[in-house]
Amino acid sequence: MRETQGGTANGSGAVDSAKVKEIAAVWGKLPEKERARALVELTRGMPAKDRAVIEGYFKELQKKSNK
16 A cells, blocks of 8 residues: 555656666566556656656557557
């Protein structure tokens, strides 16, 4: 339940690019639950605008993997 609550929007907005690449490489193969968990981990503590960018990136990956 804790993971579904919004952040404080006072994080640095920094993203671990290695982690993003690692998750992006297997994104289409992950079950829905794992994708949701990965997004929460990647965006934890980010301001809403930065979180939206990361979430949008992974939504586009999902669209491409469904083709």
